[in-house]
Amino acid sequence: MSHKLEVDSIQLAFNDRRILSDIYLKCETGKITGLLGRNGQGKSCLMKIIYGSMPCEKSVRFDQKVQFEAFKRPDLLLYLPQFNFIPRSLSLKRIFKDFNLDFAVFQHRFPEFSSRYRSSVGSLSGGGQRLVEIYVIVKSSSCFAMLDEPFSHLNPMQIEKVKELLLEEKEHKGLLITDHMYRHILDLSDNLYVLEGGKTHLTKTIEDIEMLGYARL
Template structure:
């Protein structure tokens, strides 16, 4: 089992505290869900953990060993950003090879991609690209996956399949996920937190989302 510890993350823009004394722990076999309103700092948190954003104060460590470098090793951590990250000119064959992921297994999960092995990434829609990129991050050899908006642009059928893959892959890795489709995040998460006021607050039941002002009413309408 592996453990990812995140603590003391502090980020300020002027007088605004974006992250302040954040604490999270993600372990192999668990999905850690992170919710929060737009602009609350979820993406900043993900980037800081991955090393893309350097903070003045932070602790990020795996199995008790602090990660000091700006670059994370793929075998330790993979990151799915909000934006497309695979160069458009590369072929499906190339990117699956680069990530060491079995294309045939991918087709088993998404049969509609059976004939795309030699296509270039630029040929796909936003939703199709999201499926490919999220799948590569989730199924490659790594200890931890950071997923920022993995359900964006996906049809409901594909969202359900992606949740099944998340559940399957957590057997061998820890997964930190955030998405504005909070019902889906709640469904796949073993532990759930809300980022509010720069701090992380543990969610034990749905009512906590109202108390933390993440949703307005008990029917689950999100305040956007």
């Protein structure tokens, strides 16, 4: 069964500066939706608004049902923020137990963690911590997951493995992803929005992205 997340009617301003004002975004299970935009355009704010952790005027709907505080519904939506969100003192054993995931499956995909089952996440490298966080968010049994800058701190080999993981998991859920490493977003996305001037623009071609001034590709 397919599911749909839709967002519109968002009004967000800071100190009389309008940040978001004409937003429409749709994310569907079975697809990866990319979100691009220059720094300061409000990509992270938009994700926090969808998640319900940043209050403002909005309409967030899951299968046409309004949900103001999606963070209270992990069965619907999970969110990977830019910063590390798992406490550094927790062991990987505890993390995988809390997320109800099999560490052996993770270890098979990422064998470099084979001896770290009882290690604290804080003892891992920055890339290792990010990899664990991406994995538990993406593999958990939510309908949707939002990933804010997932490729930060990852090396090229880890990035390719994460991209493979995302392409596999989109068969089970809808993924909304933003990252300044935009070529990876272009590779992955079934649908792509560019956030510019407080508005979302659904793009169809590379020329659309260039016309919106995001990048020369």
